[in-house]
Amino acid sequence: MTPPDPPPGPAPAPARPWALLAELTHACPLHCGYCSNPLELTRRSSELTTEQWTDVLRQAGELGVVQAHLSGGEPLLRRDLAEIVAAAETAGIYTQLVTSGVGLGEKRLAALVSAGLRSVQLSVQHADPRVSDRIAGRRSFAEKERAAELVRAAGLPLGLNVVLHRENLDVLDGLVELGVSWGVDRIELANVQFYGWGLLNRAALLPTREQLAGAQEAVRRWRGRLPAGPELVWVVPDYFDGVAKPCMGGWGAVSLTVTPDGTVLPCPAAAALPDLDPPNVRDHRLDWIWGHSKAFTRYRGTEWMSDPCRSCSRREQDFGGCRCQAYALTGDATRTDPACGLSPDHGLIREAVEAEPDGTVQIRRRVPGGVEGPAARV
Numbered sequence: 001m002t003p004p005d006p007p008p009g010p011a012p013a014p015a016r017p018w019a020l021l022a023e024l025t026h027a028c029p030l031h032c033g034y035c036s037n038p039l040e041l042t043r044r045s046s047e048l049t050t051e052q053w054t055d056v057l058r059q060a061g062e063l064g065v066v067q068a069h070l071s072g073g074e075p076l077l078r079r080d081l082a083e084i085v086a087a088a089e090t091a092g093i094y095t096q097l098v099t100s101g102v103g104l105g106e107k108r109l110a111a112l113v114s115a116g117l118r119s120v121q122l123s124v125q126h127a128d129p130r131v132s133d134r135i136a137g138r139r140s141f142a143e144k145e146r147a148a149e150l151v152r153a154a155g156l157p158l159g160l161n162v163v164l165h166r167e168n169l170d171v172l173d174g175l176v177e178l179g180v181s182w183g184v185d186r187i188e189l190a191n192v193q194f195y196g197w198g199l200l201n202r203a204a205l206l207p208t209r210e211q212l213a214g215a216q217e218a219v220r221r222w223r224g225r226l227p228a229g230p231e232l233v234w235v236v237p238d239y240f241d242g243v244a245k246p247c248m249g250g251w252g253a254v255s256l257t258v259t260p261d262g263t264v265l266p267c268p269a270a271a272a273l274p275d276l277d278p279p280n281v282r283d284h285r286l287d288w289i290w291g292h293s294k295a296f297t298r299y300r301g302t303e304w305m306s307d308p309c310r311s312c313s314r315r316e317q318d319f320g321g322c323r324c325q326a327y328a329l330t331g332d333a334t335r336t337d338p339a340c341g342l343s344p345d346h347g348l349i350r351e352a353v354e355a356e357p358d359g360t361v362q363i364r365r366r367v368p369g370g371v372e373g374p375a376a377r378v
Contacts, residue, residue: 016064031137061091089116101147242341244321
C-alpha cells in the first residue's frame with residue numbers, strides 16, 4: 001500500500017482520467033527499430049511486484065479509469081499476468097492485451113480469459129513473413145499468426161496494430177488483406193512516431209510524401225470495399241501535414257501511464273522531459289499524482305502557453321502539440337510543437353522530410369542483454 005499524501009491544495013480538480021497504459025515490463029523478444037520505448041530501459045529487477053500492480057489498478061478504478069492497455073515491452077513475459085488481469089477486472093477496468101503474440105499459447109490465453117481479459121491487440125511488422133521477421137529482429141511471424149487464430153477461437157475482439165514506415169508503407173494492401181484473412185475486428189495503421197528508438201532511427205524510417213499519398217489512397221479504397229469491417233484506423237503522421245496532434249487528448253486530461261518501475265507519466269514519452277520530477281506509485285497515491293503533482297499539472301490546459309499557441313484558435317484542440325516532440329527537436333518543452341506549420345521551428349520538420357532518402361542508412365536496435373546491436377540495412 002502506498003502512504004497517504006498531503007491533503008489537496010487550492011488548485012481546481014481536473015476531470016478524471018478514463019484510460020491507463022500499464023507498461024508491465026520493458027523486456028521484449030522483438031527488437032524493432034521504431035520502438036518508442038526509452039533508450040534506457042527499466043531492468044526486470046526494478047519492476048513493480050504483483051501486489052503493487054494490484055494496488056495501482058485498485059486506485060486507478062477508484063480514480064475513474066475504465067480501460068487499461070496491458071503493454072510493455074512484451075507483457076506476456078510477466079508470469080503474473082493473469083493475476084494482474086484479475087486485479088483489473090476486480091477494479092472494474094476493461095483490459096486489452098497489447099502483445100507481439102510471442103509466447104501466447106492456448107493454455108496461457110485460457111488463463112487470461114478466465115481472469116477477465118476482454119480483448120487483444122496484436123502487432124505485425126509486414127505482410128511478408130520474412131520481411132516481418134527481419135523488421136522485428138527475430139522470427140516471430142508464425143507465432144503471430146498462431147496467436148491470432150487462438151484469440152479468434154477464444155471469441156475475443158482482436159485488433160491488428162501495424163507501425164507504418166518507409167519499409168512497409170508500400171505494402172498497405174497486403175497488410176489489410178492479412179488482417180482480413182486473420183479475421184481481425186480492427187486494423188490500426190499507425191504511422192511511426194519519433195520517440196525513443198524511433199527518433200534515433202528517424203533517417204531510416206521517414207517515408208516519402210509519395211509513399212504516404214499512396215497509402216492514404218489505399219486506405220480510402222479499402223474503407224469503400226469493407227463497409228462491414230474490419231475497421232481501418234489511420235493514425236496520421238506528424239511530419240507531413242503541418243498540423244500538430246493533441247498530446248494524449250491534452251496533457252493530463254484523459255489518460256496516464258505507469259511504467260514498469262512505477263513512475264507515473266502523462267504520456268509514455270514524458271520521462272525524457274527535464275525537470276518534470278515524475279512521481280512514483282511507491283511514494284504517492286494515484287489521485288494525488290493526477291490532481292496535484294508537478295508532472296501532471298505542468299502543461300495541463302493552456303495557461304502555460306506562449307505565442308503563437310496562446311493566441312491560436314486551435315489551442316483548445318491541439319494544446320500546442322506534443323511536449324515531448326517539442327523538447328526532442330528544440331531542447332525546450334514549452335515551445336510550439338515543430339510539427340505545426342505555425343511553429344517558428346517548423347523548418348526542422350521540413351528539413352527532415354525534404355532530405356533525400358539514403359538507402360544505406362541502417363537501423364540501430366537493442367539486442368538481448370541491453371547491448372546496442374548490429375544494424376539492419378534498409
